Amino acid sequence: MDQTEKQMEFRKVIARINQGKNILLIAHKKPDGDVLGSVCAMDHVLKRVNKKHQAACVDKPPHNLEFLNCADKFIHEFDHNDYDLVITLDCGADYMTGYNEKYADLFKENKHKIINIDHHPSNEKFGGINIVDWTSASTTMIILEFLEFAKFKIDPIIATSLLTGIYTDTGSFMHSNTNSKVYKAASKLLSYGAQLSIIVKYAFKSMPVNTLQLWGRVLNTLKINNEGIAMGVATKQDFDETGTKSEHLTGLIDLLNSIPDTKFAVLLNEDEKGNVKGSFRTQSDNINLSDIASVFGGGGHKKAAGFSIPGHLEKEVRWKVVEEQ
Numbered sequence: 001m002d003q004t005e006k007q008m009e010f011r012k013v014i015a016r017i018n019q020g021k022n023i024l025l026i027a028h029k030k031p032d033g034d035v036l037g038s039v040c041a042m043d044h045v046l047k048r049v050n051k052k053h054q055a056a057c058v059d060k061p062p063h064n065l066e067f068l069n070c071a072d073k074f075i076h077e078f079d080h081n082d083y084d085l086v087i088t089l090d091c092g093a094d095y096m097t098g099y100n101e102k103y104a105d106l107f108k109e110n111k112h113k114i115i116n117i118d119h120h121p122s123n124e125k126f127g128g129i130n131i132v133d134w135t136s137a138s139t140t141m142i143i144l145e146f147l148e149f150a151k152f153k154i155d156p157i158i159a160t161s162l163l164t165g166i167y168t169d170t171g172s173f174m175h176s177n178t179n180s181k182v183y184k185a186a187s188k189l190l191s192y193g194a195q196l197s198i199i200v201k202y203a204f205k206s207m208p209v210n211t212l213q214l215w216g217r218v219l220n221t222l223k224i225n226n227e228g229i230a231m232g233v234a235t236k237q238d239f240d241e242t243g244t245k246s247e248h249l250t251g252l253i254d255l256l257n258s259i260p261d262t263k264f265a266v267l268l269n270e271d272e273k274g275n276v277k278g279s280f281r282t283q284s285d286n287i288n289l290s291d292i293a294s295v296f297g298g299g300g301h302k303k304a305a306g307f308s309i310p311g312h313l314e315k316e317v318r319w320k321v322v323e324e325q
Helices: 003-019 033-048 139-149 156-169 180-191 196-203 209-221 236-242 252-256 289-294
Strands: 023-027 053-056 085-089 114-118 129-132 229-234 264-270 275-281 304-310
Touching: 003 085, 003 129, 003 139, 023 033, 033 053, 033 085, 033 139, 033 156, 114 139, 139 156, 139 180, 156 180, 156 196, 209 229, 209 236, 209 252, 229 252, 252 264, 252 275, 275 289, 289 304
Parallel strands: 023 053, 023 085, 085 114, 114 129, 229 264
Antiparallel strands: 264 275, 275 304
């Protein structure tokens, strides 16, 4: 999406928000810092312009992101017929909302009501308006650009929400998607009053004992195969015995991705709903993880992708005979 096209879409979004009587913001399932930052920023924007609205997510926000202003305001069920405008944020496909089956008619017959704002290259453009910029390191960067285009005054609450998305989706400014655009956006948000120290404290520097115990179990399963793929596994038993949930794995895949001389890292885990989730990370420029994730019905970015499918994990042991020379 070039700049001219994006600004045309921004104008449409402004018009739709001005016309909207009741607006629904939808986050993707298993919410992370980028989607929560995007939703919380837009929640505060709509509040300031006196628009009736609500934010929805099938899952609760993780504990380490509860410092965000709207983290305790999410609804989990709704009637989409009550809303004349639906804005999905950071959702690469309708199934990422977790509502695609229950509210199938929203994403089919009523897709004209949807504004889809996202930065994933694999986005399926399921909305009536689709603002998809895969060159942005986070969806919050697109929201920042939109608010500046609309000449909307960004206050410290909005700035902190938007910077949370940038900070988490760039892995504390360490991932390969960290570029000059990222630093310029972060600098702007700091000038608007973003509280970086709070983001750092809660997003990455808060680690309960049971989370460390869970990570220890996963690291104990860590294997690197002959192809240079590092893999760790977390089962439902691991979560039960440590008193944790799948959200407590946040950040672990990046640790696995730091292992030298590996092609990419995989983290597999069972979740509370009977699914197996896979997360992929790589530092290589020659591997497209989005393509690999798509084999399992997932997607994402070239260097960071994932999938979720119904099922469970089973351990398999293999042996081979090596003939002595």
